[in-house]
Amino acid sequence: MTASATSVKAAKASATPKGETNASLLLRKAEGSYAFPALDSVANQFGRSLRDLLRALGAPAIQVERASADQMSFAEWSAAAAPAIFWRYHAPPLKGPVLVAAARSLILQLVDIFYGGKGQPAAEREDLTDAEERFAARLGRDMGLQLATAWGEKLAVEPELDCVTTDPAKLAAVRADDEMFVQHFTLRGAPFEGRTITCAYPLAALRGIAGADVIETQAANDADPQWSNALNKALRDVRLPVRSVLARPEISLVKLLALEVGDIIPLAMPRHVPVTVAGRSFAVGSIGEANGNAAIMIEEIEKGPNHD
Template sequence: MSEVLSQSEIDALLSAMSSGDLDAEAIQESVGEPQVRPFDFMRPNKFSKDQLRTIELLHETFCRTAQTQLSGVLRALVEIDVVSADQVSYGEFVNSIPAPSLLTIATMEPLDGNAVIDVNLPIVFSIIDRLTGGPGLQRPKARELTEIEHALMGNVTEVLLGAFSEAWSSVVPTRFRRVATEMNPQFAQIVTPAEMVMLITFELRIGAATGSISLCVPYLVLEPVMDRFTAQNYFSNQTGSAPELRDGIASQLDSVRVPLTVELGRAELNVGDLLALQPGDVIPLSIPPGADARVRIGQRDAFFAQPGTRGRRAAVQITGRIEDLERMSV
């Protein structure tokens, strides 16, 4: 826009000043005021509100996947909810973790750099108690895990890593892979303390036991793909992946075996008639000759069919779907 005023604009400005509608001193004061915006060098904002909201949505998918798989591993009801998604410095994250804690350092291939997953130690002991046959109520004093306990938690950690990989694949194809485990937060230095990180916190409930899980991902790792963390991109990927998801499910269901039976008719007999049956006796069925039989898949009546033979085998010829014909008769 041009900064040169036209003659009509100059005349209007002079007229307003002469009439007192415009204060020249106020204009000079406003022009002289510096145009500044506060900036915190210790905590510079790296993630927008839209990006943080998208990250929350993404990890709601992680919660659904992880709680289903952990319920099968632990044989107990598992619930996981996203508590918050925030940006903090890595030093603040490390200082907020008590020692000892179970920290898993994981790569995020093909992204460069590492992430840290922190599982609250009391819930770790509850998980180990369940895996060894207990009720999951064990609450020992804070201590480092033994080699056997590390091995038991390794299977649980792999479940979490797989769930993270599946959730992130909707935005960025990423594979979380464990590379190290630490019990002292000071030894898990994946970036400098001043570096900003994305911190997602979850609440984990297993029966009566509760705890927390935290995922810490440095901004430097996400910087090359930050433009993908938008709500529009997230929902477009969800919609776009629907046909592929259906095709994948359909291909897996192709090999599933289901019981199929054909009901040629029913009859009710009392015990006396049943005991009196002799070879050659005829039992009249509820379906008369020539009428359609019902084809049942599992426990559900699905088709009408005409019984017959195909070669030397008994067979039926489908004549219609039960739902379609019953809807037409209504």
């Protein structure tokens, strides 16, 4: 290394405050407190992902409005969210969990839409049905994938859902007085107007990644944003035929030729029925009813040859 190169490096080091390393993209010490500038872009991406997820679940006009972040204790955050559904994620390399909360009534509305309803607000109650619990777990897994994507350009965080509960006391990884960095997302548009989803990080977990290596974004590898947006919009508007065969009765040719108006063909309704999309096997579901409408609840998504 030449003397000039050494002096340049030393000058840069002296101009960088203690702790303002490459990791300062994630964490910066400011006026005796911690600031998290990189979490702005993480929140923006997560907000867009939430919007797309809710639209896919049956609310095509929904918008997600991101509010400013706050710092508060875990007790204050959980009390403000109640009555709520809480999701806890184990998210290495963060030195603590990632927590997400949504109004319990939002889950009830989403389940109603999922089964063919219009998402009308339901009466508040503490216990969830088995279908609602399964839906909440599935939604939690989807949000975990979105969080991983939102962090993708900053840090390789891999949130893994490990708890879904309506009782904040069961989120044992945090204490009542632990300080949290809380991001707020407000839903706009019927039928979820004003509902909120919050994402909370323990400050200790964020401080623990001060020495982590930040992933550098390579702009040269990014697709043209205008082209990507147009492609994504076109793909979202594609309509695919969804079908389910409820029964396939078989009768002899003699009985078929003897059928008259008013005759009855008995059907044996199976517990599980196949669901196809564009002629391809997509899922297996069970037959039921929701809000007076016949409905099929997805029990299992079929996996392709590459498990995708």
